Amino acid sequence: MNKAVFIDVDGTIVSYEGELPQSAVTAIQKARANGHFVYMCTGRSKAEIYDDLWEIGFDGLIGGNGSYIEHHDEVVFEQTLTEEECRSIVDWCHARGLEFYVESNNGLFASEHFEEQGQSVMVEYSKRKHLPDAEEMSVRKAFPEMIFGGELVRSDVNKISFILSSYQDYLDAKEEFAHLMVNTWGGEGEIALFGDVGVAQINKGKSVQILLDHIQINRENTLAFGDAKIDIPMLEYCEIGVAMGNGGPEIKEMADYITDAVMDDGLYNAFEHFGLI
Incomplete structure (x- = not known):
């Protein structure tokens, strides 16, 4: 069979x-x-x-x-997230000063300063994964087809990942977007590097x-x-x-x-x- x-x-x-x-x-x-x-x-x-x-x-x-x-x-x-849901997540990240990227089947779209803010985060993530030349990792190496300067509020979005300034960002996102799926990645608990918000159920x-x-x-x-x-x-x-x-x-x-x-x-x-x- x-x-x-x-x-x-x-x-x-x-x-x-x-x-x-x-x-x-x-x-x-x-x-x-x-x-x-x-x-x-x-x-x-x-x-x-x-x-x-x-x-x-x-x-x-x-x-x-x-x-x-x-x-x-x-x-x-x-x-996908509705355009209204996408806008609310993007606005929330902007209001908190969190850099992020929008994930869709049509591409990954970086926020205005994600490349600069994401540099040290991607180095740390690479170290945790024991990647060779982790110190040389960059956002563009990690995401070779990422789109910079693209439209962030979209109707084709699966989820949005954001750089955590602290674990509290995740806890607040979980409360703010309780109707959606909120997770972390890049480490467990308070050592997590990213939070993400995606479709529910x-x-x-x-x-x-x-x-x-x-x-x-x-x-x-x-x-x-x-x-x-x-x-x-x-x-x-x-x-x-x-x-x-x-x-x-x-x-x-x-x-x-x-x-x-x-x-x-x-x-x-x-x-x-x-x-x-």
Whole structure:
């Protein structure tokens, strides 16, 4: 029976250093050649899925942590912030002096001073991910296709990420935008570097359900692969949930199976273990 496989990108297909192991490419290509459906399921918007990933070969994409679903170039589902919601978040960031970027499938749009304010933040983020030459990291290196000087209030926005001046910014955002989904990234708790505000009542698990209904594959024929807390709804929903060896403790505790780290052929080894290849 053909399976549907959902794979997180950062920390699962590629390492946080940006390395793409050939074993992961081989595993995905072999699984698809065997008739299985394989999808990226990521927090990245479509604008952040660069050619090196698409060239591996996938049946589609779940992006923006579930706010966008694509199957064989067909848009199956898209939920965006309303223009009014986008304006309120942009105005709130401006009022607090927080620099930010707007994430949409049509591009990443930086606020007026995001490049300058984001420099030290991206260096710190790179250090935490043990990236080579972290001290040389810049906003333009981290986001090579980011748009500067573009329109910030838009109707095509999945989420907005903002630089935290303190953890209180996140707490206040959570209160201000209680009707939306507010998270942090770049670290846990008070060491987080960014907050983000996105569409409500959607996550990776819900988006998997929507896609399965579209392609008419039963839930019992699904596998999910991830490394982080945000991947847990996807692993919970799918029949088999696999945590990467480099994953965090929360996802390892709930996973059905723990494979090796991404750079230790974790994806390939798990695909082989479950008979996908």
